[in-house]
Amino acid sequence: MKNYYISIVILLLTLSVTVSAQFDDLMEKGNNFYKNEQYEDAISLYKRILDNGYDSGALYYNIGNSYFRLGELGYAILNYEKAIKIDPGNEDAHYNLRLVNARIVDRIKELPDVPIMAYWDIIVTSFSLNGWLTIFLVFWILLLASVAVYYLVGRAKVQRFALMYGLFNITMIIIVGIFLLSSLHLESATDYGILLKSTVTAKSSPDANQADAFVIHEGIKFQIEEESSDWTRIKLADGKVGWLPNDSFEAI
Numbered sequence: 001m002k003n004y005y006i007s008i009v010i011l012l013l014t015l016s017v018t019v020s021a022q023f024d025d026l027m028e029k030g031n032n033f034y035k036n037e038q039y040e041d042a043i044s045l046y047k048r049i050l051d052n053g054y055d056s057g058a059l060y061y062n063i064g065n066s067y068f069r070l071g072e073l074g075y076a077i078l079n080y081e082k083a084i085k086i087d088p089g090n091e092d093a094h095y096n097l098r099l100v101n102a103r104i105v106d107r108i109k110e111l112p113d114v115p116i117m118a119y120w121d122i123i124v125t126s127f128s129l130n131g132w133l134t135i136f137l138v139f140w141i142l143l144l145a146s147v148a149v150y151y152l153v154g155r156a157k158v159q160r161f162a163l164m165y166g167l168f169n170i171t172m173i174i175i176v177g178i179f180l181l182s183s184l185h186l187e188s189a190t191d192y193g194i195l196l197k198s199t200v201t202a203k204s205s206p207d208a209n210q211a212d213a214f215v216i217h218e219g220i221k222f223q224i225e226e227e228s229s230d231w232t233r234i235k236l237a238d239g240k241v242g243w244l245p246n247d248s249f250e251a252i
Contacts, residue, residue, distance in 0.1 A: 023054050030062065039066040057087025064093070068100060074196040074218040076100050081194060081221070081252045088128050104219035108237045124182045132180040139176060143169035191224040193234065193249040202242025206231030213242030224251060 030045035043066045046059055064079035080097040083090055127135070146166035150159050195218055202213040206228045216222075216236070226233040231243045 023049050023052070027059070027062075034062065034066055034069075037069070039069045042066045055082075055086065057083040057090045057093065059083075060086065061090060061093045061096075064096065068096065073100055073104055074194055077104075077219045077221070078194040078196070078250055078252065081192070085252060086128060088125055088131070100219065105217035106220045108220065120182075121186075124179055124186060127179075127183070129180075129183045129187050132176060132183045136173065136176045136180050139169050139172045143173060192221055192252045193224050193232070194252060195220045195222070195244075195249045197248045200244055200248045202234070202240075202244055203231075204242065206233070206243045208245075210243075214240055221252075222249075 026045050026049050030042045030049075033039070033042035033045065043063055046063045046066070049055075049059060060079045060083035064076045064083060067073075067075040067079060077097065077100050080093050080100065083093040084097065087093070143166055146162045146169060150162040150166065153159060153162070195216055198218045199215060200217075201215050204211045204213045214236075220236075222234040222236050224232055225235050225241070227246070228243075230246050232246055232249075233241065233243050234249075235241050
């Protein structure tokens with residue numbers, strides 16, 4: 001029975017290595033297409049990797065670059081946003097996103113944030129949800145280590161250090177736990193979309209025959225509020241609300 005489990009583990013590891021090698025090969029081929037200015041072929045290979053269930057900030061960043069080279073600003077912004085959502089520390093994606101956003105038609109003036117909330121959002125979004133979870137687990141492991149040292153080492157000086165270090169870790173667990181919950185709430189409570197069509201007229205209600213609300217252009221980012229059949233209610237950064245056809249945008 002023991003040999004059976006070992007065989008299963010070896011098989012799973014082999015499959016994992018094989019799949020990883022296949023993805024690396026597709027990524028390399030896609031990168032070569034990109035270097036040779038064959039951007040559509042590069043996108044096709046990158047999307048094959050996505051279709052196989054593998055995604056990463058680097059992959060979406062490469063897709064965004066390819067669309068940018070093709071002049072498809074909406075898709076470029078969408079993929080840069082996805083790259084940043086997975087990897088908030090991707091400075092190249094942030095830079096390219098600012099570069100592409102400078103080229104879109106719409107200039108939406110955002111509603112002013114309460115200063116303290118703006119700083120809070122900066123901190124919460126400085127790491128992805130997985131990033132905050134990793135930090136939380138690190139401090140949890142360090143807390144367990146300090147507890148183990150306290151009980152296993154009989155020296156008073158070491159125990160005092162372990163006690164102080166344990167209290168520090170408890171404090172950090174609480175703080176990081178708050179940021180982790182905020183990140184989870186932010187990711188689950190708010191969805192954003194990117195307009196992919198060149199020009200779309202938002203409607204006052206989910207019907208093409210209803211009054212026009214406003215006109216927006218390719219690449220604009222908005223908050224997704226409600227879905228109804230073939231329409232979605234969106235909210236712009238300046239507070240304007242309207243309904244868009246579902247085929248005119250894609251969620252980040």
